[in-house]
Amino acid sequence: MLEGFEEIEAVKENSNYPADVDTSFTPDEQESIIAYKRKLNRKLDKNQSVLKGLEISFWGITSYSLARFLILTSGTGGIPLAVSSILIINQITNREAIEDLINCRSEDKSDLMGRIIKFGFSTVVTAFLMWGALGEFLSIVNSSKDTYNQLQTATREFNQLPSNHQNAIYIALGLLGIGGFYVLIDSRRR
Amino acid sequence: MKISHAGLSVISLITALSSSMLLGQSKYPYDLIAIRFCPQTANNPPRYNPEFSQQSQRKLDKKYCRYEHKLLFEIWEQQQFSSSAPIPESSLIIRQIPATKTLSVWFLVAPVAAGLAYLFWAKKTEVDETLAHYELEGYKTQIKLIGANARNERNFKAQTINTNWDKQLQLAGFISVEAIQDRLRRQQEIQDKTHASTLKQFDNADSEMDKKIAENFRDKHKADFESHNILGLPSNEVKGSNNIDTQNNNSNSTNLELDEKYHWLYKLLKLPFRVLSGEQGSGKSTLERLMIRLLKDDGYHIIIINPETNPTVWSGVQVLADVTAINEFIGNFPEMIRERQQQARNLKIDEDDYLDYIKDKSGLEGKVAIYLMESNTYEVHGVEPDLWANFLKQSLTNIRKWGFTVCLTAHSGNQTSISSKLAGFSKNIDAAPRVDCIAKTGSDGEAVSSGKAWLKMKGVNDKEPVEVELYNYPKSKKF
Numbered sequence: 001m002l003e004g005f006e007e008i009e010a011v012k013e014n015s016n017y018p019a020d021v022d023t024s025f026t027p028d029e030q031e032s033i034i035a036y037k038r039k040l041n042r043k044l045d046k047n048q049s050v051l052k053g054l055e056i057s058f059w060g061i062t063s064y065s066l067a068r069f070l071i072l073t074s075g076t077g078g079i080p081l082a083v084s085s086i087l088i089i090n091q092i093t094n095r096e097a098i099e100d101l102i103n104c105r106s107e108d109k110s111d112l113m114g115r116i117i118k119f120g121f122s123t124v125v126t127a128f129l130m131w132g133a134l135g136e137f138l139s140i141v142n143s144s145k146d147t148y149n150q151l152q153t154a155t156r157e158f159n160q161l162p163s164n165h166q167n168a169i170y171i172a173l174g175l176l177g178i179g180g181f182y183v184l185i186d187s188r189r190r
Numbered sequence: 191m192k193i194s195h196a197g198l199s200v201i202s203l204i205t206a207l208s209s210s211m212l213l214g215q216s217k218y219p220y221d222l223i224a225i226r227f228c229p230q231t232a233n234n235p236p237r238y239n240p241e242f243s244q245q246s247q248r249k250l251d252k253k254y255c256r257y258e259h260k261l262l263f264e265i266w267e268q269q270q271f272s273s274s275a276p277i278p279e280s281s282l283i284i285r286q287i288p289a290t291k292t293l294s295v296w297f298l299v300a301p302v303a304a305g306l307a308y309l310f311w312a313k314k315t316e317v318d319e320t321l322a323h324y325e326l327e328g329y330k331t332q333i334k335l336i337g338a339n340a341r342n343e344r345n346f347k348a349q350t351i352n353t354n355w356d357k358q359l360q361l362a363g364f365i366s367v368e369a370i371q372d373r374l375r376r377q378q379e380i381q382d383k384t385h386a387s388t389l390k391q392f393d394n395a396d397s398e399m400d401k402k403i404a405e406n407f408r409d410k411h412k413a414d415f416e417s418h419n420i421l422g423l424p425s426n427e428v429k430g431s432n433n434i435d436t437q438n439n440n441s442n443s444t445n446l447e448l449d450e451k452y453h454w455l456y457k458l459l460k461l462p463f464r465v466l467s468g469e470q471g472s473g474k475s476t477l478e479r480l481m482i483r484l485l486k487d488d489g490y491h492i493i494i495i496n497p498e499t500n501p502t503v504w505s506g507v508q509v510l511a512d513v514t515a516i517n518e519f520i521g522n523f524p525e526m527i528r529e530r531q532q533q534a535r536n537l538k539i540d541e542d543d544y545l546d547y548i549k550d551k552s553g554l555e556g557k558v559a560i561y562l563m564e565s566n567t568y569e570v571h572g573v574e575p576d577l578w579a580n581f582l583k584q585s586l587t588n589i590r591k592w593g594f595t596v597c598l599t600a601h602s603g604n605q606t607s608i609s610s611k612l613a614g615f616s617k618n619i620d621a622a623p624r625v626d627c628i629a630k631t632g633s634d635g636e637a638v639s640s641g642k643a644w645l646k647m648k649g650v651n652d653k654e655p656v657e658v659e660l661y662n663y664p665k666s667k668k669f
Contacts, residue, residue: 029333036329040322047315054203054308062301065210069297072219075264140220144261148269151227151259155277158229158254 056093060129063089067133076141082134090126094119195314202307210300214292221263222287228255229281260287419664422446445487446480454645454658459484461623462590466599468627473639473660474599477625478561480663481597482507485559489549490595492669495519496563497571506669513572520573520581526554527584530592541591548593557593560585565598565608579611586618598622621649627660 023030063086070078070085091098097119100112160166231247263286270276359365448455458464459481468474482492492507495516501509510516534544548556569575585596598619600608612619624646632638641660646652 025330025333026337029337033326033330033333037326040326044315044319044322047311047318051308051311051315054199054304054311057203057206058301058304058308061206061210061304065214065297065300068210068214069294072292072294072297075220076268137220140262141265144265145269147259147261148266151225152273152275152277154227154254155281156275158227 059089059093060125063126064129064133067129071134071137079134079138083130086126086130086133090122094122195310195317199307199310199314202303202310206300206303206307209296209303214294214296214300216290216292218287218290219292221289222260223263223266224285224287225259225261225266226255226257226283226285227259227281228283255283258285416664416666416668420666420668446483448484448661451659452661454656455481455484455661458623458625458645459488459595460590462588462594463585463596463598463622465619465622465624466597466627467601467624468643469601469629469637471637471639472627472629473641473643474627476639476663476665477627477643477660478563478597478599479665479667480661482559482561482669483663485595486669488557489552490557490559491553492559492561493519494561494563495568496561497573498564498567504667504669516568517574517577521577523581524584527589527592527594544591545593558595560594560596562596562598565600568608569610575609575611579609579613579615582609582612582619583615586615586622620651623647624649624652625658626655 025033066085066089067082070082074081097115100115229250231243231250233243233246235243356365356370360367360370466474466477482494486492486506494504494507494509496509497511497513497516499509499511501511510519530544531541534541534547537547539547545557550556568578585594589596598608608619609616626644626646628640628642628644629637630640639660641662643658643660644655645658646655
């Protein structure tokens with residue numbers, strides 16, 4: 001305990017950093033100034049967090065709008081482009097977390113978990129964006145393909161004979177074949 | 191006009207959201223196609239009766255034609271193209287459903303508006319930070335002003351209360367008006383005295399500073415004058431110099447060049463031993479300094495032996511003022527000569543070429559000139575008489591070829607007085623070459639140099655002395 005105190009004293013003596021506050025304010029006044037400063041800082045911090053939120057919404061709106069624009073102007077040809085643009089923007093917003101996960105060269109490991117959580121959240125948001133921007137179109141494309149196949153089956157069925165007529169022909173042909181076979185064997189025997 | 195960045199930011203954000211969620215959206219965004227498969231019956235008249243024909247057609251319609259299939263126009267075309275058996279379009283009823291007209295440009299407006307919202311808010315943040323700084327500083331200033339007012343108020347109140355108390359005390363009869371007045375008078379007196387003494391302190395400090403400035407100016411002029419003399423610049427360039435004779439200093443080199451009329455000095459300096467004599471103030475010291483300068487220019491190491499001088503005022507020369515040092519040096523002197531002789535033998539150098547051998551060496555290794563100043567006081571200061579006599583005897587030999595030269599300064603008169611043990615050798619000193627400086631009486635009765643001297647090459651008793659002119663060398667001991 002005593003050694004600790006001595007060490008502090010030694011540091012005070014050697015260092016030329018001013019340890020005492022050189023001010024004309026009384027302790028009361030200093031306290032009130034510090035409180036005022038804290039109040040101002042709270043306001044500034046709020047500004048910063050709103051700014052952060054605006055940045056995130058900028059990336060979200062951009063990726064959604066870009067994907068919609070590509071779908072509307074290029075149709076099915078725009079799907080790969082739209083998907084990749086959403087994924088690329090997601091990568092931009094998460095570059096720090098991705099770098100940490102891949103390279104592990106972050107200076108402070110303590111925040112790694114927070115970054116992983118952030119990455120998870122933004123991936124969910126990305127999936128939601130993709131669904132919102134492309135989901136409807138993708139389902140329409142799939143159902144259109146099914147509909148076309150149904151139509152094709154219907155026309156093919158219509159052009160064929162009904163299946164009960166076909167079976168009668170097969171039975172008649174079979175009976176005829178058996179009859180012919182019998183005639184052939186019987187004539188050989190004579 | 192004050193721009194509200196926050197307002198602009200909100201407007202931009204609303205624009206972004208509405209253009210992407212509202213303006214860009216529409217009910218039927220894609221081109222569709224509606225298809226009904228309506229095959230015609232083959233049971234036509236006249237082969238079949240019309241009633242049967244209509245019946246079978248109704249049957250077909252009921253089975254196929256009531257259903258309308260809707261699909262993307264793009265997919266329809268793609269499939270028709272890629273299928274190996276495309277659906278024959280003759281039996282189909284096709285209806286195009288075009289997309290409702292939308293402006294997909296809104297989807298490009300949205301990101302720009304969102305970016306603007308971000309930038310406006312960033313600007314707002316920046317402005318807020320600056321304002322917060324000023325606000326904090328303003329708050330501090332306010333506190334300072336309030337503090338100052340409070341102090342003044344306290345002082346004022348204290349003074350008022352004290353005055354009131356005095357009044358009350360006087361009314362109650364504890365003190366008299368005279369006592370109060372007396373106290374005030376004494377306070378006033380002390381104030382006046384303090385004021386006067388403070389003014390005096392200021393005057394004192396001013397005069398001290400003035401003195402210092404004047405002294406510095408004087409020293410500067412002195413130094414300027416001396417340096418000009420040494421560097422040999424014309425005297426009219428020296429500011430404030432009193433036209434002191436600085437003749438013959440025309441060369442800018444550090445080596446002093448003398449006129450024709452002073453060339454006797456060079457001859458004198460080539461000798462191993464010479465005596466400077468003369469009355470007080472006759473110019474001996476000036477001549478000494480000139481000779482020191484000339485020998486130093488010639489590469490000599492100068493040793494000054496003078497127990498009465500202050501070594502710190504000399505520079506560029508070696509001064510021996512301490513008796514022990516003097517004893518040690520003059521005691522070693524004969525040994526030094528012998529060492530050099532031995533060196534010449536070892537190196538197989540002719541003794542006449544020894545000077546050439548040491549001409550590039552410096553210090554005590556090279557050429558050495560010894561000045562014996564105030565020599566008649568040596569024994570008084572404790573210089574060993576035996577060593578001193580031996581030194582003089584050695585000096586009178588041909589020490590010049592071993593790189594030594596000695597100059598003895600003495601007052602006029604018999605040279606036996608400089609050393610008690612010199613015995614018969616004092617005659618040799620008297621016979622040595624001598625410069626006898628001539629003094630004259632100055633305007634205020636003091637002895638001053640006449641600027642002339644007798645050069646007696648055969649010593650004191652020279653029958654044909656030559657009158658020579660003396661050079662006025664500056665009074666500097668820096669060489």
